[in-house]
Amino acid sequence: MDVCVIGGSRYFGRRLIEELRDAGAAVTVVNRGSTPAPRGVVQLCADRDDEAALRAALSDRSFDVVVDQVCYSPLQAAAAVRVFTDRTRRYVLTSTVEVYAELGRPGGAPLPEQAVDPAAWPVDLELPWSDERFRADHYGEGKRQAEALLTRQAPFDVAAVRTAHVLGGADFTGRLAHYVERIERGLPVVVHPAPQPASFVHEPEIARFLAWAAVADFTGPVNAASHGALDALELCALVGSVVGREPVLVAGTGEPVSPFSFERCYAVDTGRAADLGFRFSSAADWLPQAVKDSAVPVL
Template sequence: MNKVCVIGGSRYFGRRVVERLRDAGKAVAVINRGSSPAPEGVTHLVADRDDEDGLRDALGDRTFDVVIDQVCYTPHQAAVARRVFAGRTRRYVMTSTIEVYSSLDSAPVREDAIDLAAQPVRMDLLWHDSEYLEEHYGEGKRQAEAVLAREPLFDFVSVRTGHVLGGADFTGRLDHYVTRMRDGLPVVVHPEPRPSSFVNDREIADFLVWAAESGFTGPVNACSHGPLDVTQVCDALSAAGAGQALYTTGHDASPFSFDRAYGMDNGRATGLGFAFSHTADWLPRVISEVLACV
C-alpha cells in the first residue's frame, strides 16, 4: 500500500490517520470541502463529496491503493463514492459506527447481527436534511454500508467504531458531564442505564490504518475491551476532580446513557490480529486532557 486517499480526515482522529500514513512514507491525498487544511506533507484536494462531477474533476486521473472514507453518512454519498472510485482503488475502508446496532437490545453484538444484503436502501428519504440525518444517523450509516457492500466494485470494509473518546472532545459529550458536575446540576439518565462500547481517539486511528493495510473484507467492530455505562463514565470524571455526579431520570437522557444494551463483540478484529486495549488503560488520560481544556 503506497497511495492512499482519505475522504475527510483533516480533523479529529481522522487527522491522526492521515499523519500516521504520511509518517509511514505513504503518498496521501486528503479530500474535503476546503474548510479545514490538510496536514503538512499531504496532497489537498478540494471537493464536495455530494457533487459527483466536482469530485471526479478534483481527482483527475489519480488512482489509489486504498481509500479511507471518514465522512460517508448516507446511501446517496455511498452511491456517489461507488461510482467515482470504481476503477480508481482496489480497497475501500468506510468509517462506520456502533450506532448501526442502536435498534437492537442484545450484547455483545457481532457483525452478523445486521444482514447488509437484506438491508433496505431508501434513496427517497430526507438524507439531505441535516435534522433528519442527525435523527437517523445509525440508519444512514447502515444504508451507506449496504450500498457499498452489494456487488462490490472493490474490496470493501466497514469499520464499526465504538463511541470515540479523546482529549479533543469533538462531540462535546464529556464536556456536557464536566459542566453539569462542576455546576452541581443533575445528570439525566435512564432508570437502568445499560453499558456500551468505547474506543479512544488514538486507538481508532491505529485501527483504521491497520484495516487499510490488511486484506480482510466486510464489517468489523472496533472497540476497546471493557464496556462502560454512564455512571462509570461519571465516576471516572469525579475521581479526576470534576465534581460529584447527581443523577435524575428523564426522557431527555444525557449522552452515553442508553436504555438498551448494544455493546460490541470485537472478536473478529482480535482474531484477525488487532490487539485492543482496555478502557481502564486510557480513560484516565482522556479525562485528564478534557479537564485541562474545559
C-alpha cells in the same frame, strides 16, 4: 501505498491522515478545503456531494485504498461506487456503532457484526438523503444503508469499521466534557433509571485501527472498541473519582438525558478484530486521562 482519505479535516480523521503519512504512505485528502492538510499530504478540494466536482478533482488519479470518513447515506455511497470504480482496489468505510442503535436490549450481550448484515439490509435511495437534517436524524440508518450499498454494488473490496463512541483528543462533541463539567460543579447529571453499557474507543487508537484496516485485506464489517464497556453510572463514578467530586445523579426517562445514557445495551463484541490481528486497549488504560483533559480550566 497510495491512500485517498475523503474528509479527515478534524478530530480522529486528521490523526488518521498523520498515521498513514508517518507510516510511509502517499496520502491524498479530498475535502472542501476548510482546513489545510497536514504537512506532506496532498489536498484536493471538492464537495463529496458534488459528484462531478469529485470526479474532476480526482482527474486521472488512482489509489491502492480509499478511506471514507464522511459517507452518511446510500446516495453518497452510490456516488462513491461510480467515482472510484477503476480507481481503487479497496475501500474502507468509517461506519459507526450507531448501526446497532435499535437492536440491543437491556442486559443483552455485546453485539457482534452479524447483528447487522450489510448484504441483506434494505436500501431506499428514494428517502430524502440529500437533506442534511434528515441525514442527521437518521444517522445510524444512513450508515447501515451506505454499508449495504457498497457491499452489494462496489466492484472493489469493501470493509466497514463500526467505530464505538470516540473519546479523548480534540473532541468537538462535548459529550465527555458534559459529565466532567457537571460533576466538577456539583450539578445534577440526568441518566436513565437503569442505563445500559456502551462501548468506547480512544481517539488515537481508532486512528491507528483505521490506518491498519487500510493496509489489511479483510472485507465486511468489523467492530472497533476498547475493552470494558461502561454504563452512564459507571462513567459518572469514574469521572467523579478523577475530579474528586461525588456525582449528583437524577433519574430521567425522557429528553434530555445525558450523552451515553442508553436504555438498550450498546456494547459491541470485538472478537473479529482480535481474530484479524488487532488488539484493542482497555478503556481503563486511557479514560482517566481523557477525563482530565476534558476538565474545565481553572481561571
